[in-house]
Amino acid sequence: MSGTDAFTDALAKGPAYAALAALAGGLVVSLTPCVYPMVAVTVSVFGARESKSRWEGALLSAAFVLGIVAMFVPLGLVAGLTGSMFGSVLQNRWVVVGMAVLFLAMAASMFGAFELALPSGLTNRLASIGGIGYRGAFLLGLACGLIAAPCTGPVLTGILTWIAKTRSAPLGALAMAAFSIGLGAPFFVVGAFAVQLPKSGRWMVHVKSILGIVLVVVAVYFLGTAFPALFAWVKPGMALYLFAAIALTIGLGLGAIHREFSEPTLGAKVGKASGIVLASAALSVLVAAFAKPAAALEWQKESVAIVAEKARKEGRPMLVDFTAAWCGACKELDKITFAAPEVGSEMQRFMAVKVDATHDDDPAVEATLSRYRVVGLPTVLVFDSSGKEALRYTDFVPPRDFLEGIRRVD
Numbered sequence: 301m302s303g304t305d306a307f308t309d310a311l312a313k314g315p316a317y318a319a320l321a322a323l324a325g326g327l328v329v330s331l332t333p334c335v336y337p338m339v340a341v342t343v344s345v346f347g348a349r350e351s352k353s354r355w356e357g358a359l360l361s362a363a364f365v366l367g368i369v370a371m372f373v374p375l376g377l378v379a380g381l382t383g384s385m386f387g388s389v390l391q392n393r394w395v396v397v398g399m400a401v402l403f404l405a406m407a408a409s410m411f412g413a414f415e416l417a418l419p420s421g422l423t424n425r426l427a428s429i430g431g432i433g434y435r436g437a438f439l440l441g442l443a444c445g446l447i448a449a450p451c452t453g454p455v456l457t458g459i460l461t462w463i464a465k466t467r468s469a470p471l472g473a474l475a476m477a478a479f480s481i482g483l484g485a486p487f488f489v490v491g492a493f494a495v496q497l498p499k500s501g502r503w504m505v506h507v508k509s510i511l512g513i514v515l516v517v518v519a520v521y522f523l524g525t526a527f528p529a530l531f532a533w534v535k536p537g538m539a540l541y542l543f544a545a546i547a548l549t550i551g552l553g554l555g556a557i558h559r560e561f562s563e564p565t566l567g568a569k570v571g572k573a574s575g576i577v578l579a580s581a582a583l584s585v586l587v588a589a590f591a592k593p594a595a596a597l598e599w600q601k602e603s604v605a606i607v608a609e610k611a612r613k614e615g616r617p618m619l620v621d622f623t624a625a626w627c628g629a630c631k632e633l634d635k636i637t638f639a640a641p642e643v644g645s646e647m648q649r650f651m652a653v654k655v656d657a658t659h660d661d662d663p664a665v666e667a668t669l670s671r672y673r674v675v676g677l678p679t680v681l682v683f684d685s686s687g688k689e690a691l692r693y694t695d696f697v698p699p700r701d702f703l704e705g706i707r708r709v710d
Contacts, residue, residue, distance in 0.1 A: 318474065325459055331486075339487055339490055362488065362492075365484035369477050370441070380470070396523070402457070404519045411572075412505075513556060513583065517584050526626075534588045554571040554578065555572045600651060618683045620681045622654075622678065623657065626658065646707060680693040684709050
């Protein structure tokens with residue numbers, strides 16, 4: 301979900317890690333009350349339980365999962381293709397605030413404040429689509445994505461948000477395919493191997509509580525990108541980690557997960573609310589702490605024009621990093637690439653300056669973006685000692701590749 305969250309960290313490490321993160325998200329969603337109770341009934345509808353062999357049951361179940369994949373992969377493609385537009389929208393801090401409010405509302409639904417559900421008539425009609433056979437299993441898989449929407453929505457929104465930041469349609473398709481496989485895994489296991497899953501119960505409500513806390517942390521993260529002062533005080537260190545761990549432990553003990561707001565006693569409700577606040581605050585602080593980059597470069601404080609003039613007079617190459625508070629890949633460049641010791645050592649001969657494009661409605665920022673033909677973030681420009689553009693990076697680049705590039709710049 302970055303970026304500074306686990307999903308964005310996975311995106312920076314490569315497609316395989318991103319797929320595993322999305323797969324885990326799908327598995328978690330499959331254990332919620334919107335999906336889990338449907339498994340046994342759905343498998344019976346498309347005929348896997350009545351199949352003549354395990355092989356036939358596995359093929360029917362695979363067709364069902366492929367239907368789920370066909371439902372969600374287009375969403376990933378659209379998110380990746382429209383990433384630049386999405387990033388521009390996120391430059392407005394009030395849009396970011398609106399997204400944070402949306403995530404908090406979704407979290408409230410996970411905690412039981414209100415129920416998100418499709419009309420029962422529509423749900424029943426979708427559940428009967430297709431009938432028995434491979435075609436029926438595939439169509440039922442398509443419908444399953446809609447039936448599960450109340451519980452897939454929160455997780456799906458977070459994953460799609462980070463996909464949009466990568467601006468990669470292939471990565472979007474891969475992540476959504478992995479999410480779909482995770483969501484369909486229980487259906488496949490039951491249909492292919494006739495496994496009897498554990499009965500539904502309170503544990504599914506606990507899963508919803510976990511998702512709710514994750515959504516609160518995501519909302520707070522978004523607010524932190526819009527208002528950096530929110531976490532400016534966070535200093536990574538053992539003392540901070542210890543206090544956060546204590547707060548998280550107390551929050552869980554008070555009932556952040558195992559208690560319900562539907563319980564009749566006031567103590568249970570207060571314990572649940574207090575636990576959620578403590579657990580969410582502790583996790584948010586930990587996310588902010590781990591996101592702090594270990595700066596290895598000395599960035600100039602002046603404007604790009606002034607730094608460019610100084611570089612020209614001193615005969616030194618120059619690097620310009622266009623960044624923004626909402627840009628996950630920009631933060632990964634700070635945290636991983638620019639912080640690498642070997643990169644910092646090589647960069648000592650460069651004049652380095654950052655351009656904060658978080659608020660691109662600022663006339664000065666807009667003029668700088670236009671002058672250097674910057675159309676999306678991240679963008680890193682490297683100029684040689686004569687002032688000529690030598691390199692342009694428009695995505696996250698690992699330390700080794702970046703180091704090889706700048707070593708060739710005079």
